[in-house]
Amino acid sequence: MDGSASIGSSQETFKIYDEEENLISECGDLEGYAYEYFHENGLETEHSKCDFIAQIHFKKERDGGRNQYVKSDYRSQLVFNFDDFQTSHRQIYIGTNYAFPGDLVNAEIDILSQEYFHRKLKAGMGFKFYEGPQLIGTGRIIKIINSKLQK
Structure with missing residues (x-):
């Protein structure tokens, strides 16, 4: 194709x-x-130690997003659509080392406050991520890896 x-x-x-x-x-x-x-469910997750796999979208600069790329292992603040609680998270990109403004990428996500989200997350759930007060992207959970978080 x-x-x-x-x-x-x-x-x-x-x-x-x-x-x-x-x-x-x-x-x-x-x-x-x-x-x-x-093949979303075919993502390599057997040996992953992340909390979940997500599809994330970085806003374009003209829409209020970043003006430069970020490298895999990027960290920012995450807020789920069902709650106002903000937590730190890490994004490890699947199949690429960089994400540019406007990109749609899959990533392994680690969240800092795992205890808070115990039994609250499920596939399809949306979230937003921020740099300080600036919304720079959105995401959707594809697959939960950490079973303690599964709703």
Whole structure:
């Protein structure tokens, strides 16, 4: 799968966006995105010590997000949509070492306040993450790894 096509003697490449106008691919490549979309439960989690796997979206700079990329092992504040409690968390990106403004990536997430969220989390649950008061992204839990957090 790709977003390029031959037109006459030239090869054209297309940017690909999802339904919410988020950029999926800069160069038309869909294979990685499609694999993750259709095989979410196939994410490598056997040896993971994270709390859960999530799909996260970084806001674009023009929408109030960061103006630069972050590296895997990025840390910020996380708030779940069902609660106002804010906790520190760490993001380890799956399949990439960087996340840029506007990116949609899968990540292993570790949260600091595990005791507080005992039996409160489930797949599909949404959250937001912040740098200080600035909302820089949103996420959705794909799979709970730490069974103590499972609702």
